[in-house]
Amino acid sequence: MKTSIQFRLNDEEVATFADSGSNLLDVLREGIGDLSVKGGCWQGTCGTCTVLVDGMPRLSCVTLAESCEGKSIETVAGLRQGAKLHPLQTAFMERFAAQCGYCTPGMLMAAKALLDREPNPTRENVVDAICGNICRCTGYEPIIAAVLDAARAAPRRS
Amino acid sequence: MARHRGRGVATINYPIGMNLGGDPSQALVHSNPTGKFTVALSSIDLGQGMKSVTRQICAETLGIPVEDVYVDTADSDTGPHCMGSFASRGTHRVGNAVMAAAREARAVMMEAAAEELEVDPGDLETDGRGSIHVKGAPHRAISVRDVAIAAQFRQGKTISGRGIFLVPLSDVNPETGEMSPATCYAHACQIVDLEVDDETGEVTVLKMTSAYELGRAINPKLVEQQLVGGSWMGMSHALFETPEPYYPDTREGPRDFNEYLMPGPGDICPHDIVVLERPAPDGPFGAKGPGEMCANPSLPAIANAIYDAVGVRIDELPITPEKVLRALKVRGRPEAPPRVR
Ligand code: FES
Ligand code: FES
Numbered sequence: 001m002k003t004s005i006q007f008r009l010n011d012e013e014v015a016t017f018a019d020s021g022s023n024l025l026d027v028l029r030e031g032i033g034d035l036s037v038k039g040g041c042w043q044g045t046c047g048t049c050t051v052l053v054d055g056m057p058r059l060s061c062v063t064l065a066e067s068c069e070g071k072s073i074e075t076v077a078g079l080r081q082g083a084k085l086h087p088l089q090t091a092f093m094e095r096f097a098a099q100c101g102y103c104t105p106g107m108l109m110a111a112k113a114l115l116d117r118e119p120n121p122t123r124e125n126v127v128d129a130i131c132g133n134i135c136r137c138t139g140y141e142p143i144i145a146a147v148l149d150a151a152r153a154a155p156r157r158s
Numbered sequence: 159m160a161r162h163r164g165r166g167v168a169t170i171n172y173p174i175g176m177n178l179g180g181d182p183s184q185a186l187v188h189s190n191p192t193g194k195f196t197v198a199l200s201s202i203d204l205g206q207g208m209k210s211v212t213r214q215i216c217a218e219t220l221g222i223p224v225e226d227v228y229v230d231t232a233d234s235d236t237g238p239h240c241m242g243s244f245a246s247r248g249t250h251r252v253g254n255a256v257m258a259a260a261r262e263a264r265a266v267m268m269e270a271a272a273e274e275l276e277v278d279p280g281d282l283e284t285d286g287r288g289s290i291h292v293k294g295a296p297h298r299a300i301s302v303r304d305v306a307i308a309a310q311f312r313q314g315k316t317i318s319g320r321g322i323f324l325v326p327l328s329d330v331n332p333e334t335g336e337m338s339p340a341t342c343y344a345h346a347c348q349i350v351d352l353e354v355d356d357e358t359g360e361v362t363v364l365k366m367t368s369a370y371e372l373g374r375a376i377n378p379k380l381v382e383q384q385l386v387g388g389s390w391m392g393m394s395h396a397l398f399e400t401p402e403p404y405y406p407d408t409r410e411g412p413r414d415f416n417e418y419l420m421p422g423p424g425d426i427c428p429h430d431i432v433v434l435e436r437p438a439p440d441g442p443f444g445a446k447g448p449g450e451m452c453a454n455p456s457l458p459a460i461a462n463a464i465y466d467a468v469g470v471r472i473d474e475l476p477i478t479p480e481k482v483l484r485a486l487k488v489r490g491r492p493e494a495p496p497r498v499r
Contacts, residue, residue: 045415096383099205127423134415137205139390140423142383 007068009034010078018065025049025060028075036077038105040134047133050106051075057113059132076105079112087150088112095146099137106133111147121151159357162492163364164467168458169347172451173340174438175247179327183247184238185255187216187263188318191310193288193303195220195263197229200237201252206449207380208248212256214376215442219260220267221284222302238320246447249376250342253442254323262319267302270309270317274300342438344446345371348389348455354467356491359479361397361464366429368455373438373446384448385431392456394420400476468492 006015009032016031025042028034028051037060040046044062051060052074079086088111091097098104107130114121114129121129126147135143175181186198197216203209209229217224231237240252265279271290272279275298283293284302291299309315330337348368354361366389375381398419401411412418437444457475465471469492470485 041415043414096379099207099383099387101205131422131424134420134422136391136420137387138383139387140426141386141390141429144423 003066005031005065005069007070008072010074011072020066022065023061024051024053024058024063024065024068024073027065028060028073031065034075034077036105037075038102040102045134046103046106047110047130048103048106050109050133052109052113055113055116057110057129074109074112076108079108086112087153088115088147091146091150091153092143095142095149097138097142097146103133103135103137107135107143111143111150114147115151115154119151119154121147123148161353161355162467163351163353164463164465166350166352166459166462166464166466167347168350168455168462170345170451170454172246172344172346172454174250174342174344174441174447174451175245175325175340176241177328177339179325181241181247181251182322182324183240183251183255185212185252185259185321186238186318187220187256187259187321188316189263189267189302189306189309191307193222193301193306194226194228195222195260197227197256197259198237199229199231199240199252199256200234201231201240201248202243203231204243206243206248206384207377208243208252210380211249211376211445212252215253215256216260218443219257220264221286221290223286223288226288226302244450246344246449246451248449249445249447250373250438250441251323251325253376253445254440255321257321257442258323259319259321262321263317264319266309266315266317266319267305270313270315271300271305273313274305274308341440342373342446344373344448344451346451346455348459350456350459350463352460352463352467354464354482356468356486359482359486361460361477361479361482363393363397363425363427363460365427366456366459368429369432369434370448370452371434371436372448372451373441374435374444375433375448376443376445378433381433381448382431385433385452386429388449388452389429389456390421390426392453393425393460395453395475396457396460397421397476397478400478 001020002017003020004017014032018027018031025039028037038048040048042061044059049060050057054071088108110130126144189195213227213229217227268279268282281292282290284290288302289299309317328337328339351365352363438446470489472481
């Protein structure tokens with residue numbers, strides 16, 4: 001049975017119909033067409049599908065889409081502000097923190113959740129924040145370095 | 159019950175590409191009338207930077223800005239043939255093919271420019287910024303773009319080039335059987351410091367210190383990226399990745415990332431890296447290849463360090479806590495306290 005779902009996606013109201021019981025990953029990609037969200041394992045073990053639901057990192061492949069009704073969802077597609085890249089995106093580029101890029105959307109969102117909550121993270125905070133995200137290419141070090149760089153580069157909230 | 163420190167060393171000679179000769183890759187390079195060039199390859203960039211490196215090699219050989227080169231690796235149905243992206247062969251094999259193709263295209267480009275400027279092609283040089291001029295007379299110049307337009311619309315020439323790199327088949331000395339199976343070797347040496355817990359069998363890698371000799375580093379940041387990621391993968395092969403404990407019935411093997419383990423961001427360690435550049439005589443601009451070879455030294459270095467730490471020689475990978483504990487049971491726990499370095 002189709003059910004209607006409505007939420008905010010990167011600060012825009014969106015609505016779609018989906019089979020009830022659908023996961024958020026499929027609804028974002030197929031229902032809404034936000035292909036910035038990637039699926040890797042569809043079982044909650046790789047982390048690439050991470051999005052923010054009301055500011056909290058969530059594995060969209062194991063999140064019931066209907067549970068997001070009325071909530072605010074952030075994906076990589078909403079990271080940059082106009083022509084300006086998010087400090088995390090700049091830092092990932094400068095640190096060469098992506099190779100194949102498959103883990104990158106999830107890494108960016110997991111890191112954003114951390115920086116939103118903790119603007120001055122320690123290395124351990126960063127490791128904790130991304131430890132549910134698998135990367136096959138980079139050896140993680142460039143990603144950790146990029147997140148720490150982004151924290152330093154971000155304009156301080158006072 | 160103690161944690162024991164150990165240090166292991168390994169060195170490798172890594173033959174670039176497939177042994178015994180052959181191992182071809184092709185490239186095609188052509189310009190369009192805007193003076194931009196396309197490199198057509200079937201070689202795949204899976205994140206290691208094949209596109210960036212072949213782009214640099216093509217631009218350097220043509221003598222034009224790197225921004226003016228586009229690398230198309232789209233389709234093995236329609237592109238020129240390549241053996242594939244493996245065995246650290248991309249930069250060396252494909253790079254050589256691109257260089258050969260770009261040289262041929264450059265010769266046509268210079269002829270077309272010479273015709274426009276009414277000079278001998280041998281008197282011309284490129285400035286690397288998109289212009290071609292008479293040697294010693296920079297004002298007698300024409301842009302690559304205008305050359306491309308003239309070639310296309312007036313001279314009826316394609317500015318294009320074909321390239322292939324094929325390693326000669328290895329000779330065997332019939333008397334001795336002696337042969338040299340590869341033309342180009344990269345080298346590495348790695349020291350691993352680690353800790354073994356004799357109660358849990360767990361191995362914690364504390365530090366890696368490495369030197370890699372891989373010819374000219376055409377793109378040093380990409381080389382570093384390969385070395386960091388590759389040694390992580392070496393650690394993963396040495397300590398984590400396995401279809402066990404269900405092997406040999408692979409139907410019972412790991413099905414997902416909960417069962418097939420790899421080191422996470424909390425398992426990595428500081429890694430000091432030195433890159434030595436000794437240009438390879440048969441490499442494009444002296445390059446060899448860092449890709450697969452950099453994962454190799456971590457495996458024996460980790461196995462050696464475990465032996466140094468607790469005196470057990472484990473010769474089957476990966477070295478899981480279970481194997482360490484079984485070996486310790488046979489050999490007996492080493493004396494505590496652990497050695498101080
Ligand atoms: S696709 Fe969601 S965790 Fe892998
Ligand atoms: S960049 Fe390939 S998986 Fe992380």
